[in-house]
Amino acid sequence: MSKSSSPRPLAVLVGVQLPGVSDTEHAADLAELGRLVHTLGYEVVATVSQRREGVAAGTVLGTGKLKELASLTGGRGIVTSGAQERKSKARERWEAEAEETDEVAAEAEGPGEEPEAETDAEAEAEADEARVEARPTVVVVDHELSPSQLSNLERATGAQVLDRTGVIVDIFHRHARSREAKMQVEIARLNYLAPRMRESTGSRERQQGRGSGDSAVELDRRKIRDRLAELREGLAAIQQDQDQRRYARRDQLRVALVGYTNAGKSSLMRALTGSEVLVADQLFATLDTTVRALQPETRPRVLVSDTVGFIQKLPHDLVASFRSTLDEALEASLLLYVVDASDPTWEAQLEVTRSVLREIGAQSVPSRLLFNKADRLSAEAREALLQRHPEALVLSAHSPQDVAALRQTVIEFFEGSMVEADLVIPYARQARIGEVYEHARVLSEAFDESGRRLKVRALPAAMARLTRAFET
Known part of the structure; x- marks a missing residue:
């Protein structure tokens, strides 16, 4: 059985070169998108680009380029409704009878033909599987997509579709380490996902009990709003602590x-x-x-x-x-x-x-x-x-x-911003000498009956505070 040569999922980049964007700038944008996609864990195997006056409202690309993209991913290249085809009972009976007729005809064939037919079928199946495995399973678009554009592209290509914003948000989500960064990224991620949520096929449209009448998506969006409020409250507490640390510095x-x-x-x-x-x-x-x-x-x-x-x-x-x-x-x-x-x-x-x-x-x-x-x-x-x-x-x-x-x-x-001044630190205040060394550079030091005399260099604001602190 044929296996893909790359352990990474395969991806196709999609970009639209708008008026005012040079070829160099457009190529740089796509190259950067490729690095983002690689950071996310995919291997870019193809790029589909098109010059247009604007991004197509429904599918980003024009009809011809959309079919070219679909040929890479194995999709149909057209936007279907996504609903299953409904059949009449008469048609279902007709198809069942046709299948039975085909089975009877297959049994009537000579046994000598069967091994060869099976071998051909297996070879064709393996070839089909190899072609499917080699196809990109992800399409990444170098623009921010609306929910309808995202849905239309997925139906036309048969692949998972990501936009540039989604890729960046996912990278941030993976790389966040501190509690603050994780909360910041989750806020951005939920804000990105909320308007793009869709009812899955066959999902429950009504909920039982409290909240009856709300769809599953509406309930999920309500949960997201509650989670966002919780995150913002927690982040505000962390940021208050950060502000205090910055104030101390x-x-x-x-x-x-x-x-x-x-x-x-x-x-x-x-x-x-x-x-x-x-x-x-x-x-x-x-x-x-x-x-x-x-x-x-x-x-x-x-x-x-x-x-x-x-x-x-x-x-x-x-x-x-x-x-x-x-x-x-x-x-x-x-x-x-x-x-x-x-x-x-x-x-x-x-x-x-x-x-x-x-x-x-x-x-x-x-x-x-x-x-x-x-x-x-x-x-x-x-x-x-x-x-x-x-x-x-x-x-x-x-x-x-x-x-x-x-x-x-x-x-x-x-x-270049520092100023020089003389400080006299009384012997009774020698315990505070560390403040001087922390905020100023000591150029010379001497002692007399009044205390320790220092010539120091510091920024004007720090010098003013030190002068006030040791005034007699």
């Missing part, structure tokens, strides 16, 4: 790594802080915000946070759900825009990052541009990037020299 120097998914933020996070964060060559490997101190530690200490990656057409519900996570960027002192310099569409990816940060109000936070994965660039390409963006750093997270240069850039940024 308000006086510390904070850097946030932001950028497109798979740009190398987690690799830079590990290199800058020595933390064992997850590093994987896949989209949305990191969903949980991690905060660690810059290593070797500085005085005052610099905290670095890794944030969730962005992507084109990021579902709005996910942006809303991860608002508290993105607040790390909003409240940071410095944003490091991480760009995959080896990706030919890095300019579009950078614009996506800026667009999301504008959406949450973080566009005014001071920033530095980092072109990561420079080890994959030629010398000419590296020079071209610097000519276009002379203020940027071109580096590789795997190069200790590049990471050291980035660390120095971060330190110099904060140094």
Whole structure:
């Protein structure tokens, strides 16, 4: 028996190139969709693309392209009602009599014919099975589908149909690790699934007892609303705790790594802080915000946070759900825009990052541009990037020299904002000396009859608090 050569389920990508979208942009969108689908666990074996003035209201594609897609999946290529064909009793009797006649005719044939016929039938059955196994069982569309489009495509292709939003939501669902991230993703997932729920064939239309008169889907949607309310209440409590922790860090120097998914933020996070964060060559490997101190530690200490990656057409519900996570960027002192310099569409990816940060109000936070994965660039390409963006750093997270240069850039940024002052700490208050070392850099130290005299450098706000704390 023939077996599929791939352990992964097979998938077909579908995209519509709309007016104003160049061939390069369209190809990049489909390539990115392919990476998303691969991250979800499927193998892409074909792509169906069409230029149109707009996405077809019923089936996304035109009639001809829909049949081309169906030929790959084994579907009929037309949208049927999905209802079973109803037969009259007379027709049923006629078909039964015809089957009996065929059986009698088969028994009348010579026994010498039977083995050959059986062998041919088995061979044909195996061939049919091999063809069915080799067919893609999943169709992934590079657009957000309405419930009717989803249903129509499934009936026309005979395959499971996913849209871009559904794929991203599923990836987030699989990669969420912390309780907060899981709750955020479940909210987005339920918001996505609720309008797409349909009555299954043969499902009960009426419920017995309380709630009689409601369909199964209506009851399921009510359960989803109740679950969403429960999740939002639990998430609000977690976010209140997160807000308190962020408030406690308000006086510390904070850097946030932001950028497109798979740009190398987690690799830079590990290199800058020595933390064992997850590093994987896949989209949305990191969903949980991690905060660690810059290593070797500085005085005052610099905290670095890794944030969730962005992507084109990021579902709005996910942006809303991860608002508290993105607040790390909003409240940071410095944003490091991480760009995959080896990706030919890095300019579009950078614009996506800026667009999301504008959406949450973080566009005014001071920033530095980092072109990561420079080890994959030629010398000419590296020079071209610097000519276009002379203020940027071109580096590789795997190069200790590049990471050291980035660390120095971060330190110099904060140094430029610091001011110097003299503090006198009375001997009676020596127990609070740790506050000074936590929020300022001590340049010199001396002792006299009034107490410990320190010359320190700190940010203006921290210096004002320290001055007030030790006023005599």
